[in-house]
Amino acid sequence: MADRRDRPYLRHRPDDRAEEREDRLTSVTESNPDIEISRRRLLGTVGAAGAAGLALGATGGALVHSAFDDSPAGAAGASGSLASLGATHVAFEGEHQAGITTPLQAKGHVLAFDLAPGAGRKEAAALMRRWSDTARLLMAGKPSSGADSGIALDAGPSSLTITFGFGHSFFERTGLASRRPTALDPLPDFSADRLDPQRSNGDLWVQIGADDGLVAFHALRALQKEAGEAARVRWQMNGFNRSPGATAAPMTARNLMGQIDGTGNPKPAQPDFDKRVFVPAAGPGPAEHAWMGGGSYAVVRRIRMLLDDWDKQSLAQQEQVIGRTKATGAPLTGGTETTKMALDKIGPDGKPVIASNAHARISAPEQNGGAAMLRRPFSFHDGIAADGTPDAGLLFICWQADPLRGFVPVQRKLDRGDALSVFIRHESSGLYAVPPGPRDGEYVGQRLLEG
Numbered sequence: 192m193a194d195r196r197d198r199p200y201l202r203h204r205p206d207d208r209a210e211e212r213e214d215r216l217t218s219v220t221e222s223n224p225d226i227e228i229s230r231r232r233l234l235g236t237v238g239a240a241g242a243a244g245l246a247l248g249a250t251g252g253a254l255v256h257s258a259f260d261d262s263p264a265g266a267a268g269a270s271g272s273l274a275s276l277g278a279t280h281v282a283f284e285g286e287h288q289a290g291i292t293t294p295l296q297a298k299g300h301v302l303a304f305d306l307a308p309g310a311g312r313k314e315a316a317a318l319m320r321r322w323s324d325t326a327r328l329l330m331a332g333k334p335s336s337g338a339d340s341g342i343a344l345d346a347g348p349s350s351l352t353i354t355f356g357f358g359h360s361f362f363e364r365t366g367l368a369s370r371r372p373t374a375l376d377p378l379p380d381f382s383a384d385r386l387d388p389q390r391s392n393g394d395l396w397v398q399i400g401a402d403d404g405l406v407a408f409h410a411l412r413a414l415q416k417e418a419g420e421a422a423r424v425r426w427q428m429n430g431f432n433r434s435p436g437a438t439a440a441p442m443t444a445r446n447l448m449g450q451i452d453g454t455g456n457p458k459p460a461q462p463d464f465d466k467r468v469f470v471p472a473a474g475p476g477p478a479e480h481a482w483m484g485g486g487s488y489a490v491v492r493r494i495r496m497l498l499d500d501w502d503k504q505s506l507a508q509q510e511q512v513i514g515r516t517k518a519t520g521a522p523l524t525g526g527t528e529t530t531k532m533a534l535d536k537i538g539p540d541g542k543p544v545i546a547s548n549a550h551a552r553i554s555a556p557e558q559n560g561g562a563a564m565l566r567r568p569f570s571f572h573d574g575i576a577a578d579g580t581p582d583a584g585l586l587f588i589c590w591q592a593d594p595l596r597g598f599v600p601v602q603r604k605l606d607r608g609d610a611l612s613v614f615i616r617h618e619s620s621g622l623y624a625v626p627p628g629p630r631d632g633e634y635v636g637q638r639l640l641e642g
């Protein structure tokens with residue numbers, strides 16, 4: 192490996208120093224099971240406040256001990272040290288790919304590629320190997336192996352995650368149709384769909400998330416370059432979330448309608464979490480689908496919010512649409528954000544307090560035979576549309592072991608009578624098989640492409 196002085200653009204290199212390696216601990220919390228942070232950083236930043244706060248980025252921007260105190264000026268910021276936001280590193284290898292249970296990041300890019308005409312299994316395997324090599328480096332805060340653009344110069348890994356998936360069409364293109372799981376069958380049509388085929392589906396899907404915009408864009412450019420002649424971008428969407436540390440304490444995200452969004456998500460500590468979100472490592476299902484053991488299915492929808500119409504509603508009307516308060520996210524039946532909704536409670540007017548068409552009621556697992564999904568969205572804003580309204584909304588991304596037991600039944604029900612539906616428009620859609628996390632030296636999807 193090149194000396195840091197030879198390559199001043201080298202950024203955070205967690206494996207360079209034994210001391211740093213020793214200090215590493217794997218912080219497994221309810222919300223961030225795959226984030227690795229240094230014990231020294233924990234002590235140096237949050238101390239008694241605990242790991243969860245740091246992992247969620249609520250450090251108040253404190254500068255901490257750096258592995259680069261002796262690094263040349265510019266290699267890790269003017270002071271030679273990285274804030275915890277920059278230093279946080281998410282592992283590329285693991286049972287599951289990163290970017291599924293990782294806490295929401297502040298910046299995101301989601302994009303789909305189509306394999307180039309004439310490219311097949313061999314080219315796809317080579318591409319996945321190149322992309323995985325690049326993701327491994329960038330997620331560790333290192334430059335890409337080719338001519339690095341320098342866009343992320345000075346920054347640490349910043350919780351970068353890169354997640355790869357395969358669309359339905361990938362399997363024909365690569366001659367692997369017999370190994371395509373039935374869970375990847377196209378989603379049914381929904382009456383409210385206004386889908387743009389150019390911005391839907393695709394052979395390959397990539398999700399990039401980071402807590403720094405330049406780190407995220409750097410990864411985007413690197414992966415686009417690595418695609419070379421093998422694949423072309425079919426569509427790309429850019430999103431954002433609140434920055435870590437923006438709120439006094441870590442809290443559930445808000446969307447562009449101002450609602451607390453994510454409360455009802457299954458929690459990693461719950462006993463059925465894995466069953467709901469990840470394909471079991473050993474079956475069920477035919478052996479030819481075993482490559483997906485430990486993987487998950489992502490449903491991706493660009494959902495436009497009709498914000499001018501939404502903003503005309505009174506606060507009470509907005510809260511009725513969801514069934515929760517805007518300020519705290521508590522159910523309209525009382526309590527705090529985490530209080531269970533009392534769906535049977537009747538108000539003085541003889542009607543359910545949480546209306547029969549309230550979004551949170553209709554989408555609740557108990558109303559859908561237990562169907563549940565892990566929602567992990569980004570907001571988007573692409574300026575003003577031709578009609579003068581904001582082209583903004585939710586890049587809705589949800590994760591499940593089987594879309595027929597997650598997204599599909601819930602969306603079917605929402606499609607029939609969700610009070611929110613007049614304020615949103617589904618504009619694009621994709622369903623992707625996201626293989627398990629790679630082992631050391633493996634590339635994502637190797638068990639499919641070489642199995």
Ligand SMILES: C=CC1=C(C)c2cc3[nH]c(cc4nc(cc5[nH]c(cc1n2)c(C)c5CCC(=O)O)C(CCC(=O)O)=C4C)c(C)c3C=C
Nearest residue numbers: 450451452453454455494513551554555556585601602615
């Ligand atoms: C088919 C799945 C879903 C789509 C599409 C969807 C769109 C969508 N949702 C909101 C805002 C909120 N959703 C909330 C809860 C909620 N939504 C879904 C599913 C879809 N939402 C589920 C499964 C749940 C959880 C239900 C539960 O377990 O109780 C909430 C309430 C807070 C929360 O639990 O997260 C809000 C707010 C928007 C704005 C939107 C499309 C733009």
Ligand SMILES: [Fe+2]
Nearest residue numbers: 452550551554
């Ligand atoms: Fe929702």
